[in-house]
Amino acid sequence: MAVRTPEASPGPEAAERGPGPVKVRLGVNGRERGIDIEPRVSLLEVLRAELDLTGAKRGCDQGTCGACTVWVDGRRVLACLTLAITCEGREVTTIEGLARPDGTGDGQLHPMQEEFIAQDAFQCGYCTPGQIMSAVGCVQEGHATDDAEIKEWMSGNICRCAAYPHIRAAIRAARDRV
Ligand code: FES
Ligand code: FES
Numbered sequence: 505m506a507v508r509t510p511e512a513s514p515g516p517e518a519a520e521r522g523p524g525p526v527k528v529r530l531g532v533n534g535r536e537r538g539i540d541i542e543p544r545v546s547l548l549e550v551l552r553a554e555l556d557l558t559g560a561k562r563g564c565d566q567g568t569c570g571a572c573t574v575w576v577d578g579r580r581v582l583a584c585l586t587l588a589i590t591c592e593g594r595e596v597t598t599i600e601g602l603a604r605p606d607g608t609g610d611g612q613l614h615p616m617q618e619e620f621i622a623q624d625a626f627q628c629g630y631c632t633p634g635q636i637m638s639a640v641g642c643v644q645e646g647h648a649t650d651d652a653e654i655k656e657w658m659s660g661n662i663c664r665c666a667a668y669p670h671i672r673a674a675i676r677a678a679r680d681r682v
Contacts, residue, residue: 521589530591532557533601541588548572548583551598559599559633563662570661573634573641574598580641582660599633602640615681616640619674627665635661639675648679 522543529538532555539554548565551557551574563571565584572583575597602614616636619625626632638661642648647657654672663671 526589528589528592530588530593531595533597534595539588543587543589545588546584547574547576547581547586547588547591547596550588551583551596557598557600560637561630561633563630563634568662569631569634570638571631571634573637573661575637575641578644580638597637599637602637614640616643616674616678619678619681620671623670623674623677624667625670625674626663626667631661631663631665635663635671639671639678642675643679643682648675651676 525540525542527538527540529536531537532551537555539550541550541554548560548562551560552562560574560583561571562584563569565572567582567585570582573580574583575581576586576591577594578597603612603617613621614636616639620632620636620639625635635658638658639648642654642657645657648654651672654675655668658671658675
């Protein structure tokens with residue numbers, strides 16, 4: 505399984521807070537955000553419902569499809585299985601922040617986004633934000649040496665449209681650019 509949940513569990517302080525809304529501060533795409541949430545709320549719910557960042561998709565909501573993949577401190581995680589409160593003080597990156605990780609807003613696409621377009625690596629597009637966040641992680645981790653390795657390390661991201669050959673082509677092309 506290539507995509508994971510954060511290794512750190514909530515510390516004692518987090519564990520004692522709630523069950524009602526508590527103030528949580530986290531970095532999202534280069535901006536510090538403060539939100540009042542119940543400790544039981546997932547990161548996916550916070551991103552989509554509280555912060556209006558709907559790029560990360562809710563597919564299965566149980567950790568099996570990868571549509572909700574984002575990064576926490578630069579590592580890919582499944583937002584549906586990640587409690588938002590465990591991200592306190594961490595930096596969350598979503599597909600909306602990938603094109604402009606420095607927050608400049610210049611709109612320059614990431615090479616992986618450009619290659620997904622160039623290689624026609626999607627059909628309906630529902631899985632695409634998660635695929636791209638996972639694909640960049642896959643390359644950065646050094647797990648994109650060949651197709652077999654890409655298959656293995658992208659196995660947590662399901663595509664119902666079966667665009668896999670094109671997705672792997674995009675990953676190979678982006679890998680060779682960076
Ligand atoms: S919605 Fe998170 S893994 Fe499917
Ligand atoms: S492009 Fe449709 S689910 Fe992947």
